[in-house]
Amino acid sequence: MDDATVHNYHPLPVVIESAEGAWVTDTAGRRYLDLLAGYSALNFGHRHPRLIAAAERQLGRVTLTSRAFQHDLFAPFCEQLADLCGMEAVLPMNTGAEAVETAIKTARRWAYRVKGVPADTAKIVAARGNFHGRTTTIVGFSDDEEARDGFGPFTPGFELVPYGDVEALSAAVDDRTAAVLLEPIQGEAGVIVPPPGYLAEARRITEERGVLLIADEIQSGLGRTGRTFACEHEGVVPDAYILGKALGGGVLPISAVVSSRAVMDVFTPGSHGSTFGGNPLACAVALEVIALLRTGAYQRRAAELGARLHRELAELADGDWPVTAVRGRGLWAGVDVSPAVGTGREICERLMARGVLAKDTHGSTIRVAPPLVISEEDLSWALAQLRGVLG
Structure with missing residues (x-):
């Protein structure tokens, strides 16, 4: 390990120099088939020609304005992503963890301003074994002790229930509950698929009790499971999607919370933001990702x-x-x-x-x-x- 490198990962002893499609090449010229795909960030493979071309075109125009000014790709990106999700409003960020933090803020403010939960008492129900990111708030409602050790004190307002247990989920949802936050498939936990009907029951419970169902589709979404969203396998439409990873096509980070106007309009100028969130370069690539998904070929x-x-x-x-x-x-x-x-x-x-x-x-x-994009022969x-x- 390089002396200047912080040891927060334990990578395999390979140093990648170039990549294309499903293959990478190390500094010694040896090729490897990639079966990780950047934890689903590379759903469309390394250096997909259409995504690289979109980035190159945008590099010659403008790469960053910040949200202090409008740029010509921002509205098209939000409109097309909202349409892909069957939703109405998009709040772009950069990383998956940022999008999860944004969803948490969304749910809490919605609970206070729309549902009428008393100030500073809202609760979010999440599942054991979850992986939603590594900020201090997020690891605070993880049960992975390695992720939590030494980083407290943690943000209150979360309750964990066993993943896949409908009765436990139902018992945890009360008048103070703002949202139920779930991964449709738990990736980091070992690709855990919940029992049949679990997501549908979670949708029923949250609808009946006036609680938001937020689906973290950062790893499971955008084609990985054979559908655009993993929730589709149970015919479930959540109140909000959290997206990231593959949305940037493996070219650069972009994430988003996508929901209805009734939910997202709780934000007002100054209440949330990001310097790079929804920047022109990221939007250019993400628009091409959306176009690829619209073909249905990758699903x-x-x-x-x-x-x-x-x-x-x-x-x-x-x-x-x-x-x-x-x-x-x-x-x-x-x-x-x-x-x-x-x-x-x-x-x-x-x-x-x-x-x-x-x-x-x-x-x-x-x-x-x-x-x-992996070939059948390579698989x-x-x-x-x-x-x-x-x-």
Whole structure:
């Protein structure tokens, strides 16, 4: 590790110099198939030609105005993203964590100004095992002790319930509840898919009790699961989407909270902001991302290749392989590996030696999340390498 580098990550020992599509190349000229895709930020692959062209065009025009002035792409971006989401209003930020913080502020102000919750008493219900970011407020309602250790005191106003437990969720929602904040699929926890009907029940409970349902689709959204949004698998439309990662196409960060006017109009000038949020360069790339999603090709590809991915992974879990469980949806899977063959980190190191880059989580789970542009042949090859390191 470089002496000037803060050790807040434990990366695999590879130094990437260039990339294209689903492949990256290190400084020694060795190529690797990317099965992480920047935690879903690279849904459209590395350096997608249309996204790079959009960025290059904008670089020759204007890159930043701040929100002190208007720019010509801001309104089109907000309008098109709102339309993609079936919503009315967009508040752009930069990172996923910023968007989650924005959603928290949105829910609290809505609770006070619209719902009538007494000042400074609003509560947000979230799920155990969540990963919504790493700001002090967000890690405060995480149950990941590694993320929390040494960073308190934490912001009050959050209650955690077991993920997938409808009864616990229902019991936690009371008159002070502003919102229920959920990941439709918990990514960092190991690609945890909730029981069938859970999201639909969460939608029913929140609608009946006048509570916002906020879906954190930062990792699960924008094509990853075979639909534009993971909520669609249960026919659920939340009150607000939190988006990030793939919205910037792997080119630069842009995130957003997308909701109705009735919710988002709680903001007034000066009540929230961001210097770079919705900047012209980010909007140019995000508009092209929206155009790619409108074709439906990436959603279909994730569904079709995802079916093959999960079929082959299920064979590992059902056979004599040292795989104890497989979960996921679309081109996204969590593979639990028996400790008898090594830790998740060790498995990823063995995969790297075979030319495949993946990332472990929670000790024994390997995350598989390739760019949606991966070819069927490359996916088959990657799965063969996984069988090779497990055999």
